[in-house]
Amino acid sequence: xxGRVKRELDKRAPKLxxxxxxxxxxxxxxxxxxxxxxxxxxxxxxxxxxxRYTRKNDNIRPFESGGETSLEFFSLKTDCSIFVYSSHSKxxxxxxxxxxxxxxxxxDLIEVGVENFKSIESFSYDKxxxxxxxxxxxxxxxxxxxxxxxxxxxxxxxxLDLLRGEVVENxxxxxxxxxxxxxxxxxxxxxxxxxxxxxxxSGTVVPRMELVEVGPSMDLVVRRHRLPxxxxxxxxxxxxxxxxxxxxxxxSSDAIQGTxxxxxxxxxxxxxxxxxxxxxxxxxxRREAKNKEANxxxxxxxxxxxx
Amino acid sequence: xxxxxxxKECLQEGTKLVxxxxxxxxNLPSTQDVDGPLVKLPPPxxxxxxxxxxxxxxxxxxxxxxxxxxGIKKRKKDKVAWDEQNGTWKRRFGYDSVNDGKDIPIIxxxxxxxxxxxxxxxxxxxxKKRVEKQEKNxxxxxxxxxxxxxxxxxxxxxxxxxxxxxPPKKVTKDELGNVAGMAATxxxxxxxxxxxxxxxxxxxxxxKHRKFLPVVEGTGIGSREKEQTENDKLISKHSHxxxxxxxSYSHDVxxxxxxxxxxxxxRNRKNQEGKSSSTSNKLKPKKQLHKKGAKKGPGSSKKGKxx
Numbered sequence: 348x349x350g351r352v353k354r355e356l357d358k359r360a361p362k363l364x365x366x367x368x369x370x371x372x373x374x375x376x377x378x379x380x381x382x383x384x385x386x387x388x389x390x391x392x393x394x395x396x397x398x399r400y401t402r403k404n405d406n407i408r409p410f411e412s413g414g415e416t417s418l419e420f421f422s423l424k425t426d427c428s429i430f431v432y433s434s435h436s437k438x439x440x441x442x443x444x445x446x447x448x449x450x451x452x453x454x455d456l457i458e459v460g461v462e463n464f465k466s467i468e469s470f471s472y473d474k475x476x477x478x479x480x481x482x483x484x485x486x487x488x489x490x491x492x493x494x495x496x497x498x499x500x501x502x503x504x505x506x507l508d509l510l511r512g513e514v515v516e517n518x519x520x521x522x523x524x525x526x527x528x529x530x531x532x533x534x535x536x537x538x539x540x541x542x543x544x545x546x547x548x549s550g551t552v553v554p555r556m557e558l559v560e561v562g563p564s565m566d567l568v569v570r571r572h573r574l575p576x577x578x579x580x581x582x583x584x585x586x587x588x589x590x591x592x593x594x595x596x597x598x599s600s601d602a603i604q605g606t607x608x609x610x611x612x613x614x615x616x617x618x619x620x621x622x623x624x625x626x627x628x629x630x631x632x633r634r635e636a637k638n639k640e641a642n643x644x645x646x647x648x649x650x651x652x653x654x
Numbered sequence: 655x656x657x658x659x660x661x662k663e664c665l666q667e668g669t670k671l672v673x674x675x676x677x678x679x680x681n682l683p684s685t686q687d688v689d690g691p692l693v694k695l696p697p698p699x700x701x702x703x704x705x706x707x708x709x710x711x712x713x714x715x716x717x718x719x720x721x722x723x724x725g726i727k728k729r730k731k732d733k734v735a736w737d738e739q740n741g742t743w744k745r746r747f748g749y750d751s752v753n754d755g756k757d758i759p760i761i762x763x764x765x766x767x768x769x770x771x772x773x774x775x776x777x778x779x780x781x782k783k784r785v786e787k788q789e790k791n792x793x794x795x796x797x798x799x800x801x802x803x804x805x806x807x808x809x810x811x812x813x814x815x816x817x818x819x820x821p822p823k824k825v826t827k828d829e830l831g832n833v834a835g836m837a838a839t840x841x842x843x844x845x846x847x848x849x850x851x852x853x854x855x856x857x858x859x860x861x862k863h864r865k866f867l868p869v870v871e872g873t874g875i876g877s878r879e880k881e882q883t884e885n886d887k888l889i890s891k892h893s894h895x896x897x898x899x900x901x902s903y904s905h906d907v908x909x910x911x912x913x914x915x916x917x918x919x920x921r922n923r924k925n926q927e928g929k930s931s932s933t934s935n936k937l938k939p940k941k942q943l944h945k946k947g948a949k950k951g952p953g954s955s956k957k958g959k960x961x
Binding site: 360361362363365368428447448449450454463485487489504507508511515516517518519520521522523526528530532538540542544552553554555556557558560564575580582583584585586587 | 657660661664665667668669671672673675676677679680681684687689690691692693694695700701702703704705706707708709
């Protein structure tokens with residue numbers, strides 16, 4: 348059992364490169380028929396990486412300062428970093444709050460109202476092109492609002508995170524079968540729809556794409572949103588590559604020559620070098636010095652003898 | 655009708671965008687896979703926030719530091735090794751391993767061996783000691799990593815494997831000793847009939863905690879005085895709350911608080927003499943607070959007694 352526990356904990360440990368967030372889908376005290384279908388269909392879309400809670404949670408109020416503790420606890424328990432919380436009231440009918448977590452604390456929130464919801468059942472299409480569970484989607488955002496309007500920029504980021512699925516490096520081109528199309532109808536309303544892809548033969552390597560709506564589709568009206576504060580945002584946006592690669596000094600790489608290094612040689616002190624080939628003059632000096640020494644020795648001895 | 659046209663236009667625009675992405679996608683270099691062509695995706699351009707913080711690099715273990723210093727490199731070893739004695743391939747370590755001592759028939763005696771010592775048992779003991787030492791070293795390494803905050807919070811060594819909690823602070827021996835006693839006295843019969851663990855010391859204050867006032871007011875502080883001192887204690891504890899807003903008395907009140915000690919000493923001295931009042935000006939602030947104390951009187955004195 349120790350091994351299994353350790354493996355589970357390792358899965359939940361922070362990783363250098365992250366592999367997609369799990370989604371927690373839950374509801375508040377009052378809910379409507381529309382919202383129920385919305386939640387179950389979102390759960391179906393994200394089957395592999397989502398957790399659905401079916402009970403009512405009346406102590407969750409995402410936008411209030413104390414009302415997030417339950418959410419953070421659930422996020423910790425299920426290891427989910429995005430949540431979709433639905434609630435229905437007279438003031439905010441068909442309300443969805445989509446929020447993200449950083450280190451299991453609320454990072455940002457966006458509240459949207461669902462209008463003109465059409466469920467999967469209401470679309471008729473050829474079942475053969477139905478998208479398979481877990482396939483990577485194309486996500487398209489149409490409209491200038493997604494560049495200019497703050498709320499829509501935020502919504503775009505959140506929808507990307509929500510609909511993205513697993514983060515992969517390689518992708519199988521035969522498995523591309525779904526697309527989400529998100530159009531900004533007004534400065535606070537977005538039309539989101541889910542389509543299946545039909546790849547038609549064209550003359551080239553690239554097939555011709557055809558989108559067929561399979562549902563669900565809905566209008567999202569942005570009501571409230573809370574952006575993360577600047578410090579937290581910077582912290583969360585840090586990636587592993589940000590740490591600059593340590594620069595090795597005097598090494599550069601060239602396209603033609605490859606890795607090139609520079610070597611610095613200090614100046615030669617010519618006067619102080621030891622000459623390898625002993626010049627004649629040097630030899631003679633040594634010989635004379637030797638003779639002198641020998642003479643001194645001899646004279647000393649003589650002196651001793653005479654004494 | 656308008657809605658239908660909107661949807662049609664969205665799909666058209668969406669198709670265009672998806673086609674553009676597909677163009678660049680299908681033109682990437684692909685390798686052949688079982689299900690279809692596999693392409694390696696280029697690195698992402700949109701930055702999305704992480705769900706957990708970046709993992710801190712683990713500090714090197716004591717062995718790793720030593721190996722780095724000495725220049726020892728890891729060598730790849732096989733899982734199985736050839737056992738000469740049995741003539742089979744056995745594991746290098748573990749259950750049925752090469753040199754595990756089960757089939758050593760004879761151990762030659764050395765000069766350093768004591769007579770009467772079982773060498774087979776000695777081998778087993780040595781192995782146990784080695785295993786214990788290794789475990790101790792492993793835990794020390796984990797502690798070191800945890801100290802530097804490099805362990806993911808859920809992988810704390812041993813005790814704190816509950817979700818999200820910090821490792822519990824060290825409980826002293828005395829505290830632990832008191833806990834059982836406190837729990838016992840909170841039962842209806844004051845812990846008299848509780849089953850005791852071996853070695854558990856009896857609680858410091860046995861039986862139910864009850865305080866009885868003396869029947870006759872002897873020497874020392876009488877009951878009224880006791881009530882007064884208890885009130886004073888309560889008031890001084892909550893002085894930051896009570897100290898309010900009646901400005902006409904504020905200078906008196908502050909005087910009381912600042913000169914609290916002196917007044918108490920004076921009062922005590924006076925009480926020992928048998929009188930229950932002090933000089934008039936010192937009495938003023940005391941009187942005012944006494945009023946307030948009286949309001950709280952019955953309630954607070956009960957609190958004081960039922961500790």
